[in-house]
Every structure is written in structure tokens, then in C-alpha cells.
Amino acid sequence: MNKVLVAAALGLGFAYFASLPAQAEPKPYTVHNGNKVDADTYKGFALYRNWCARCHGTFGQGLAGPDLTVSLNKITYEEFMNTVAEGKAGQLGMMPAWKANPTVMQGRDNIYSYLKARADGVLDAVKPEK
Ligand code: HEC
Numbered sequence: 001m002n003k004v005l006v007a008a009a010l011g012l013g014f015a016y017f018a019s020l021p022a023q024a025e026p027k028p029y030t031v032h033n034g035n036k037v038d039a040d041t042y043k044g045f046a047l048y049r050n051w052c053a054r055c056h057g058t059f060g061q062g063l064a065g066p067d068l069t070v071s072l073n074k075i076t077y078e079e080f081m082n083t084v085a086e087g088k089a090g091q092l093g094m095m096p097a098w099k100a101n102p103t104v105m106q107g108r109d110n111i112y113s114y115l116k117a118r119a120d121g122v123l124d125a126v127k128p129e130k
Contacts, residue, residue, distance in 0.1 A: 024078075025077070026077045026109065026112055026113065026116060027040060027109050027110070027112075027113050028113075029041040029113040029114070029116065029117045031117050031122045031123045031128075034122075034123065034124045034126070035123065035124055035126050035127070035128050035129055036128070036129050036130070037114075037117065037123065037128045037129070037130065038130075039130060040109075040110045040113060041110065041113045041114050041117060041123075041128070042114075042128055042129075042130045043107060043110045044107065044109075044110030044111045044112065044113045044114030044115070045114045045127075045128050047103070047104065047107040047110060047111050048060070048111050048114055048115065051098070051101070051103075051104050052065075052068075052111070055095075056068050058125075059118060059125040059126070060114075060115050060118045060119075060125075061125060064092075064093065065092065065093070065095060066092055068115050068118070068119070069115070069118045069119045070119070071119075072112075072115050072116050072118070072119035073119050073120075077112060080108075080112055080115075081108055081109075081112070083095065084098050084104065084105075084108050084111070085097065085098060085099045085105065085108075086099065114128070
């Protein structure tokens with residue numbers, strides 16, 4: 001395969017991935033003893049820490065960006081998924097769009113599970129464990 005074909009195949013793969021509909025419902029999370037979480041919620045925390053924490057605080061409590069443990073009790077799952085994909089420019093500043101980042105896009109539902117567990121008050125502001 002020549003280089004052009006490889007690039008085309010990669011492009012198609014990405015287009016296919018980007019066209020997958022987001023899951024309509026949030027995944028259930030489980031938390032025991034304030035910090036023991038299921039594997040997907042843990043993945044959500046790891047993604048959150050890598051991509052979101054610098055603006056939203058180590059455990060979602062807010063920093064330059066808003067406190068997401070409050071936000072997730074106000075916005076719907078769908079609004080969360082859309083805001084992460086499209087970004088948001090508001091009074092607080094600029095939330096970047098993540099739609100070109102497959103790692104974040106694929107893990108959005110897990111990030112939601114992590115933040116929802118924080119917002120529901122069942123997961124403490126401590127490093128979660130599996
Ligand atoms: C460069 C800083 C920055 C990064 C990185 C960032 N955000 Fe934001 N985010 C913001 C700002 C600033 C806002 C508020 C925009 C406004 O409304 O003024 C925001 C808003 C949001 C909102 C909407 C909150 C609400 O109450 O409406 C959600 C949800 C959100 N961010 C999730 C995330 C997630 C998930 C990530 C990681 C994938 C992330 N953000 C990464 C800066 C950031």
C-alpha cells in the first residue's frame with residue numbers, strides 16, 4: 001500500500017469512529033468505601049486527570065474552569081457529551097472542543113461516570129482506586 005492509500009484508510013477509520021452515535025444513557029458507576037470504583041469509572045478518572053484537571057481541578061472541584069461536581073447536577077448527560085465535543089465559550093472563558101481527540105471522545109462516557117459519582121457525593125475528593 002502506498003502512503004496516500006494508508007492516509008486515506010486512516011482518514012476513513014477516523015470518519016467512521018466520529019460518526020458513531022454517542023450512547024444515549026450514562027453508564028452506571030459503582031463506588032465502595034468512598035474511593036473504590038469500577039474499571040470504567042477508573043478509566044474516566046485517568047482521562048479526566050490527563051485532559052481536564054488542569055482547568056477543572058484535580059478532582060473536578062473547579063479551578064480556571066467551573067466546578068464540575070456542581071455542573072453535573074445541572075446539565076444533562078447529553079449536554080455534557082455535546083460540551084465536551086464542541087467546547088464552550090462563556091463568561092468564565094474558553095472550554096476547548098475535544099472532537100478531534102479520539103481518546104477523549106471515546107472515553108467521554110467514562111469521564112461522565114467519574115464526574116457524576118463526584119457530583120452525587122458518593123466519591124470523595126481523593127484519588128480513586130480500582
Ligand atoms: C483550557 C481549560 C479547560 C480544559 C482543559 C477543559 N475545560 Fe471544561 N471548561 C473550561 C471553561 C473555562 C469552561 C466554562 C466556559 C463558560 O461557560 O464560560 C468549561 C466548561 C465545561 C463544562 C460545562 C460546565 C457547565 O456548567 O455548563 C463541562 C461539562 C466541561 N467543561 C467539561 C470538561 C471536560 C470533561 C474536560 C476534559 C476532557 C474539560 N472540560 C477540559 C475550561 C477547560
